Amino acid sequence: xxxxxxxxxxxxxxxxxxxxxxxxxxxxxxxxxxxxxxxxxxxxxxxxxxxxxxxxxxxxxxxxxxxxxxxxxxxxxxxxxxxxxxxxxxxxxxxxxxxxxxxxxxxxxxxxxxxxxxxxxxxxxxxxxxxxxxxxxxxxxxxxxxxxxxxxxxxxxxxxxxxxxxxxxxxxxxxxxxxxxxxxxxxxxxxxxxxxxxxxxxxxxxxxxxxxxxxxxxxxxxxxxxxxxxxxxxxxxxxxxxxxxxxxxxxxxxxxxxxxxxxxxxxxxxxxxxxxxxxxxxxxxxxxxxxxxxxxxxxxxxxxxxxxxxxxxxxxxxxxxxxxxxxxxxxxxxxxxxxxxxxxxxxxxxxxxxxxxxxxxxxxxxxxx
Ligand code: UD1
Numbered sequence: 593x594x595x596x597x598x599x600x601x602x603x604x605x606x607x608x609x610x611x612x613x614x615x616x617x618x619x620x621x622x623x624x625x626x627x628x629x630x631x632x633x634x635x636x637x638x639x640x641x642x643x644x645x646x647x648x649x650x651x652x653x654x655x656x657x658x659x660x661x662x663x664x665x666x667x668x669x670x671x672x673x674x675x676x677x678x679x680x681x682x683x684x685x686x687x688x689x690x691x692x693x694x695x696x697x698x699x700x701x702x703x704x705x706x707x708x709x710x711x712x713x714x715x716x717x718x719x720x721x722x723x724x725x726x727x728x729x730x731x732x733x734x735x736x737x738x739x740x741x742x743x744x745x746x747x748x749x750x751x752x753x754x755x756x757x758x759x760x761x762x763x764x765x766x767x768x769x770x771x772x773x774x775x776x777x778x779x780x781x782x783x784x785x786x787x788x789x790x791x792x793x794x795x796x797x798x799x800x801x802x803x804x805x806x807x808x809x810x811x812x813x814x815x816x817x818x819x820x821x822x823x824x825x826x827x828x829x830x831x832x833x834x835x836x837x838x839x840x841x842x843x844x845x846x847x848x849x850x851x852x853x854x855x856x857x858x859x860x861x862x863x864x865x866x867x868x869x870x871x872x873x874x875x876x877x878x879x880x881x882x883x884x885x886x887x888x889x890x891x892x893x894x895x896x897x898x899x900x901x902x903x904x905x906x907x908x909x910x911x912x913x914x915x916x917x918x919x920x921x922x923x924x925x926x927x928x929x930x931x932x933x934x935x936x937x938x939x940x941x942x943x944x945x946x947x948x949x950x951x952x953x954x955x956x957x958x959x960x961x
Contacts, residue, residue: 593622595623595625596623596625596960597681597684598618598626598683598685599686601686601687602629602631602689603631603632603634603658603692604634604692604693606689606692607689607692607695611649611689612648614626614712614765615628615649617952618953621957624956624957628649628653630652631673631674631694631697632656632658633659633660633692635659636855639833639855642857645857646773646858647773656670656674656677658670667696670694670698671700674702675701675704683707685708685709685960686702686707687709687710687956688732690712691716691732693724693728695711695729696728696731696732699731700735703736708737708738709735709737710736711732711733711739713740713764714729714732714750714759715733715746715747715750716897717749718897722803723801733753740762740948740952741759742762742763742765742943742944743761743898747759762948763946763948764943764944765949766877766880766943767945768947768949770884771945771946772946774862777863778863780859781863783860783864792867792868793825793869794828794869795824795827795870796870797828797873798874799813799835800832800834801893804874805832805838809913810838811842812913813914814844814846818846821849823918824922826849826850828864829846829850829852829853831852831855832855839852862885865882866885870889870890872890872910873890876898879907880898880901882907883901883904883939884939888906888907888929891910892913893909893911894911894912895909896909905935906929906931906935
């Protein structure tokens with residue numbers, strides 16, 4: 593039996609979560625040799641190692657140790673190192689995930705030397721080209737040979753760009769990850785006790801997008817979060833390193849109702865999301881995890897790639913520095929979102945039921961042989 597050699601390239605926190613279901617499924621097969629290559633984009637233990645531990649993944653087979661830099665510096669350093677690795681190893685295919693600079697670099701490095709590329713979480717669009725992630729997605733989708741689209745909306749976006757023939761609707765690997773890990777999180781996470789939190793008596797907030805953290809926007813956003821944490825429910829705010837750097841520069845002192853913490857490990861984050869009354873976020877992944885865990889979401893951005901969550905009614909956009917946040921939360925307090933059977937059906941129809949990794953690995957084997 594011939595063995596298919598697949599290399600997954602990851603580098604940033606959300607990619608470790610998307611990788612885990614693929615590692616598990618590929619590891620159960622005798623016909624796939626799956627390796628993990630870490631670019632080193634996220635290097636802090638709390639942003640990287642902890643995720644490999646929580647998600648029970650083996651350490652990466654290789655770590656390029658690239659680290660931070662401007663977009664050009666970071667991507668260029670990755671390109672040089674990845675081209676060398678792929679030229680030496682010549683895997684049967686490279687798997688890339690999501691929309692980070694690691695995704696962009698791996699896609700370009702592999703396609704240029706004719707190593708096939710499969711893009712997991714293809715077809716997402718914010719239609720906002722000011723986001724670095726949007727550029728990364730466009731390049732990754734147009735250069736990849738196989739496109740695993742998580743939702744019908746993603747499939748339609750790819751068809752609109754004449755990429756339908758390479759597209760496979762796979763469902764969302766983040767759903768696989770939540771389904772597989774939520775019971776473990778409920779059993780083993782001590783984060784509620786550690787932070788003295790009671791179920792549904794707090795809200796959660798995460799902020800890391802440049803549009804929110806850079807410039808005057810962060811001050812505006814913090815004002816609204818502070819006000820909400822006083823008027824509505826106290827907030828727990830695990831702080832991303834980019835945001836932490838900005839807060840330190842400002843000399844920010846939060847009020848007691850807005851509790852800043854280190855970035856959360858995966859299982860603790862699931863436990864917080866599962867128990868929060870609602871979440872305020874600018875993360876893509878958290879919007880979906882919230883929907884899967886029946887937690888209403890307020891998205892502090894001007895648009896979202898995950899438009900299904902808006903249509904289903906479990907997510908609301910609060911524009912420009914969360915300008916409508918206070919009013920949106922007050923409205924929600926009066927008539928909360930019901931996670932009834934109809935909502936569950938729509939979530940399943942959009943994101944699948946948690947078998948995306950199986951579909952992807954099965955399809956890879958068929959496609960490449
Ligand atoms: C990246 C992705 C984004 C993803 C996010 C999740 C791109 C363009 N963006 O953004 O799509 O949603 O990851 O977190 O790839 N830093 C540390 N320690 C770390 C990692 C980063 O201190 O372990 C600091 C660095 O100083 C850096 C800043 O955080 O300047 C931002 O890191 P970077 O990798 O540039 O992008 P993210 O903002 O994390």
